[in-house]
Structures are given as C-alpha cells and as structure tokens.
Amino acid sequence: MIRVLLADDDALVRGGLKALLRAEPGIEVVGEAANGVEAVRAALALKPDVVVMDIRMPVRDGVSATRDLMAAPDRPRVLVLTTFDLDEVVDDAITAGADGFLLKRATPEELVTAIRAVAAGDAVVSPAVARRLFASHAxxxxxxxxxxxxxxxxxxxxxxxxxxxxxxxxxxxxxxxxxxxxxxxxxxxxxxxxxxxxxxxxxxxxxxxxxxxxxxxxxx
CATH class of the missing domain: 1.10.10.10 (Winged helix-like DNA-binding domain superfamily/Winged helix DNA-binding domain)
Incomplete structure (x- = not known):
C-alpha cells in the first residue's frame, strides 16, 4: 500500500485528488496539508511514502518544505504537482530534492502512474517540463x-x-x-x-x- 499525503492550499484540489486516489487499488491518502508548515509536520508524524506537493502555498511554500523533508530520516518521496512550469520553479523544486515534477494539467492516469513510479524509486518529469529543462540547463x-x-x-x-x-x-x-x-x-x-x-x-x-x-x- 502506497501511503500518500496531499499538500495543497486549495481544498477543492485536495478533495479532487483524494477522490481520485481513493478509487486506486494500492494507494491510500493518509493526510492533507494546506501549506508548507503543515506538510512538513504531517509528513513527519504520518510518515507517508509519497507527498504530493504544491509549490505556491501560504505560510511556507512547497520548495522550502521539500528541502526540509529531504533532511528528515526515512524521508518520503516528493512529487511536485503544480500549475507553474516556469524555469525557476522547476529548477528550485528539483534542486530542493523533489523526486518528480508534474503539471496540474496532467491526466489522472499520468498522476497515478507518477505516484507509483516515485514510490518505487523512479524520478518522474513530465515531457513538457523535460523539454524546458533541456533548454535551460544545457x-x-x-x-x-x-x-x-x-x-x-x-x-x-x-x-x-x-x-x-x-x-x-x-x-x-x-x-x-x-x-x-x-x-x-x-x-x-x-x-x-x-x-x-x-x-x-x-x-x-x-x-x-x-x-x-x-x-x-x-x-x-
């Protein structure tokens, strides 16, 4: 069973993701967080396998929260799920240690596949983001x-x-x-x-x- 924590400041987004993942065999949503502070606190307490992390959140953003989680013992895998594909956002998230980067316009199937892949130890980058990374990092x-x-x-x-x-x-x-x-x-x-x-x-x-x-x- 893949234990997932949802971190997003939009309650409707969290609700939609929770409903989607609830229907998937082998995946369990164990908690939610509305900002980066809550995400770190919940991850340390609940010990999920994967944190689905938004970037732009109040109080504390997803990048700094990801950076903190990378330093934690038995740290969870982090899959960034965001609306923003700006070069600096992608760069900051990956530099912080995120294991995957997916845009919110991804299909439900792509999200579920990414969660399973990240939980298995794979690094996941959506094709559109990969192209930007090639151009910006070359x-x-x-x-x-x-x-x-x-x-x-x-x-x-x-x-x-x-x-x-x-x-x-x-x-x-x-x-x-x-x-x-x-x-x-x-x-x-x-x-x-x-x-x-x-x-x-x-x-x-x-x-x-x-x-x-x-x-x-x-x-x-």
Missing part, C-alpha cells in the same frame, strides 16, 4: 568529463532515459532490456556519479548538458 555548468567517462555506453543510455522521466519498466522496453538489468545499470550509474539517488543523477545530467547532448528524444 551547458549551465559545463561538461563533467571525468564522471561522464566512468559510464559505459549502455549506462549512458539508461541515464538519458532517466532524464526523460522514464520508469525502469519503460527504460527496459525502450532499450530492449530486462527490468532487472535496468535496475543494475541504474545502481552502477548512481555509484559512478557519486550521487544519492535517481533525482540527483537526473539533475547532474541536466546541469552538465549530458542529457541534452544525448540522442534521446521526448515522446508525448
């Missing part, structure tokens, strides 16, 4: 040849697919590999890049231009 820091050289060609393919927001299952399908083989490649990528998790690996790929220089394409 060459921002510059190539990191030393770490990039540690990756095999197949590991590089897997990392670029991760940067597109693909799950392990989707990567396996696109690269004609087994899911277990993909998981092994992901583990090697994290170790070779010396990063904590998939999200940090994706951030590295964007900021060094590694993902942008690849041959992968975003598919709607």
């Amino acid at each position: 060459a921002r820091v510059g190539p990191d040849h030393e770490r990039a050289a540690r990756l095999t060609d197949r590991e590089a393919d897997v990392l670029r697919a991760m940067a597109l927001g693909l799950s392990n299952t989707e990567i396996a399908r696109s690269l004609h590999l087994s899911v277990e083989t993909v998981k092994t490649h992901v583990k090697h990528v994290l170790a070779k890049l010396d990063v904590r998790d998939r999200t940090q690996a994706v951030v590295w790929a964007y900021r060094t231009g590694f993902a942008y220089r690849g041959t992968a394409t975003v598919v709607e």
Whole structure:
C-alpha cells in the first residue's frame, strides 16, 4: 500500500485528488496539508511514502518544505504537482530534492502512474517540463568529463532515459532490456556519479548538458 499525503492550499484540489486516489487499488491518502508548515509536520508524524506537493502555498511554500523533508530520516518521496512550469520553479523544486515534477494539467492516469513510479524509486518529469529543462540547463555548468567517462555506453543510455522521466519498466522496453538489468545499470550509474539517488543523477545530467547532448528524444 502506497501511503500518500496531499499538500495543497486549495481544498477543492485536495478533495479532487483524494477522490481520485481513493478509487486506486494500492494507494491510500493518509493526510492533507494546506501549506508548507503543515506538510512538513504531517509528513513527519504520518510518515507517508509519497507527498504530493504544491509549490505556491501560504505560510511556507512547497520548495522550502521539500528541502526540509529531504533532511528528515526515512524521508518520503516528493512529487511536485503544480500549475507553474516556469524555469525557476522547476529548477528550485528539483534542486530542493523533489523526486518528480508534474503539471496540474496532467491526466489522472499520468498522476497515478507518477505516484507509483516515485514510490518505487523512479524520478518522474513530465515531457513538457523535460523539454524546458533541456533548454535551460544545457551547458549551465559545463561538461563533467571525468564522471561522464566512468559510464559505459549502455549506462549512458539508461541515464538519458532517466532524464526523460522514464520508469525502469519503460527504460527496459525502450532499450530492449530486462527490468532487472535496468535496475543494475541504474545502481552502477548512481555509484559512478557519486550521487544519492535517481533525482540527483537526473539533475547532474541536466546541469552538465549530458542529457541534452544525448540522442534521446521526448515522446508525448
């Protein structure tokens, strides 16, 4: 059972999300929060697996709340769900440690899939946001040849697919590999890049231009 906490200042939005998720097998909404302060407090008390986090909230925003949750022991996964796809909003959320970034215009199916993927340890970025990240982060820091050289060609393919927001299952399908083989490649990528998790690996790929220089394409 995936335990979910909903953090959004709009009660109607929370109500709609709760009704949607209540109908999904294997997902349970364990709490709600109307601002960042409540979100952190509720997450620490309820220990959800995933926090669906809005960005623009009163008292405290979702970015700073996410940053606090990343420092917590046994921290939850955070899926940002927002109306705003401005470059600085995306950048701030991912830098804070968010595991996924989805726009509120996403379909119910996309949201449920994203929650399941984030809970499973995948990094999720909607295709529209991925395109913006490619454009805004390409060459921002510059190539990191030393770490990039540690990756095999197949590991590089897997990392670029991760940067597109693909799950392990989707990567396996696109690269004609087994899911277990993909998981092994992901583990090697994290170790070779010396990063904590998939999200940090994706951030590295964007900021060094590694993902942008690849041959992968975003598919709607």
